[in-house]
Amino acid sequence: MNIKELAENIGLEKEEYLELVELFVETGKSDMDKLQSAIDEKNVEKVATASHSLKGASGNLGFEEIFEVAKKINDEALEGSLKGTPESAQVLKEKLNAIASLLLPDTNIYIK
């Protein structure tokens, strides 16, 4: 599927779509940082906030897989659990990186 089709899927022009994806990856990167440090600190509330942000944005742009993983983390955190979170966070990171390399090959906003 090419970029134009992806953009049209959610009713946007290609340029605008790319602009929003870039914003998504940027904020996603900072959300991932927050998520990572929240996991290290075992701070459930912070995990919930960061995953909520990722969930909302991925839902907006129709990134279903990211949405589902972020939602899983968020739901767990709201219940006070961080059991599956480190693994899920790893999956999230990979998917975000995949989107970045696929859709924004010219940028270098990757998540380490």
Add this chain to the structure above:
Amino acid sequence: MEMKKILVADNHPLMLKYMTNLLEKRGHEVLTAQDGLSALDILNDFIPDIMFIDLIMPNIDGKKLCKIVRRMPALKHSYIVVLSAIAAEELEETANLAEIEADAYIAKGPFDKMGKHILAILNRSDQKASTGHPGEIIGLEDIHSRQITKELLSARRHSKGIMENIDEGIMEIACDARIVYVNSAAVSLSGISEEKLLASNFVNIFHEIQRQELRALLESNKPSLQVFTKDSPALLNGKELELRILPLKEEGRKSIVILKDVTEEKKRDVQIQRALKMETIGTLAGGIAHEFNNLLTGIQGNASLMLLNTVSADPDYKRLKNIEKMVQDGSTLTSQLLGYAREGKYQVRSINPNKLVENTSDTFGRTRKDIAVHKELAGDLFMVEADQGQIEQVLLNLYVNAADAMPGVGSLFLKTTNVTYKDIGTEHHRPKPGNYVKLVVTDTGNGMEEKTRKRIFDPFFTTKEIGQGTGLGLASAYGIIKAHGGYIDVESEKGKGSSFKIYLPAVKAVVRDQGTVIREEHLMGHKTILLVDDEESVREVSQELLETIGYNILTAKDGKEALEVYKKYRDTIDLVLLDMVMPNMGGSKVYDRLKEMNPGVKVLLSSGYSINGEATEIVARGCNGFIQKPFSFKDLSQEIKKILNNGQ
């Protein structure tokens, strides 16, 4: 479609960007805000036709933002659209629908679907006047499948529940000192509604004189500050508050403020302080009274001796009588001090308090005919265990004060009732459970100001001219009532009279024999008495007194000597007159040793302190009597005779 002014408040940049693109492309004017507080800033001079508000935002969330906006008259016609995934989730549960004051809701989801709903709303907002009532939910059917469990919601409600139910007020403050969150305790402590508190300046809710300090405090941003403590509390809404300010490290320069109401606690502290002060002064007063009574005993004794050898025609006779009279006055003074020192519980017996009121009011009524005395005495009054003389003294003190407060004319109301401890005013911290007799003395005098009222039980506090009042009347009343396990309280207002209330613990009625009356004459004896006292003057004068009336006297200057003398002459000694307070070996120990030597020993205790715990205990152990210094000639001889006559 005409051009609209639009405000979008959402914390996600992606959402803001998308909305801006979408709406600007169609010719609308769009402003954006990343949190509730900046939205309010924009609303200061931007009146939007439509607002899109995200529910979950930092610094005042969407729900509260709606509430505030709804109360801003300038925004009466603005159309509010709530925009949130959470909105949809919660709205599915419908529980919070009515709480959010918006005109419409759009569930967040993929941009294509959301976009359609947003544009549809734009058209609709034209026709529909803003009502302030919850509108419909749009777009639920398009939302990603979502399994919201009950637990999820209840988990959130749990922590919310804690915040809403703790006693401490909690406020969250943004870096510019504006309030972005308050719990309900904070609302009730401040007496300001949530809508008003949110977005207003934290510093300004406090008393003017404290704002400067608070401002500096917030700006310093040091970790965990507690500058407004119980000793120097912050003033808010007539309350005294302890403030703890906790800067949040992570979120910019926000702070959490914990507010604790210490008004009640401080009141209690004052009560404790007061009790301690009374205690300290009491000890001091007792000590002075003790020394003084020893001196008075010497003076009294010498005067009595001289009187024995003086005929009434002698010019010195009157002077000596005067000395005796003044010693009596001095002794009244010290007995008031001792009363205050709470060492004055002596002859305790069950009495009907009505009788005390009758006795005293009769005496008083005869001396102050200008005052009308009204009595309202309960018929079935409980008995109390009390020292009649002392309680009468308390009542007389109250009457005299009342009379002083009503120069010329006035009424005195005396009332007795049965009450329980629950009826005792709150000023007394936890009265002991049980029944009490309440004695109320009310006057129609000029009353007291708050400032005076607070100090009247302090010893030496008086508003009377020098020479008119000693300021010991109420202090001793306080001590005496306290020593009886009771409470004394006052209610008064300037110009409106005063009402003193005394509560004495009730006992089951047991009427005891009042004791035999002894004829008022010097009672001569022919027995031997061992006189033990560390004060030489007391020893000398007592010896002379007792010898005058026919007793043989042996003396000892301390406990050790007393035991030696007793050992030698135990068969001749009929009675030991024993001072309580002596250096090295006190009266109590001496008494025990004497008792060991001779279980039948007769001992009369004497002390410059009135009977206190220790003396009472010795009497309880079998000691034959107690006499308080300064003793008059008559008292001493009566007391001795009584003991010597007993059991013979």
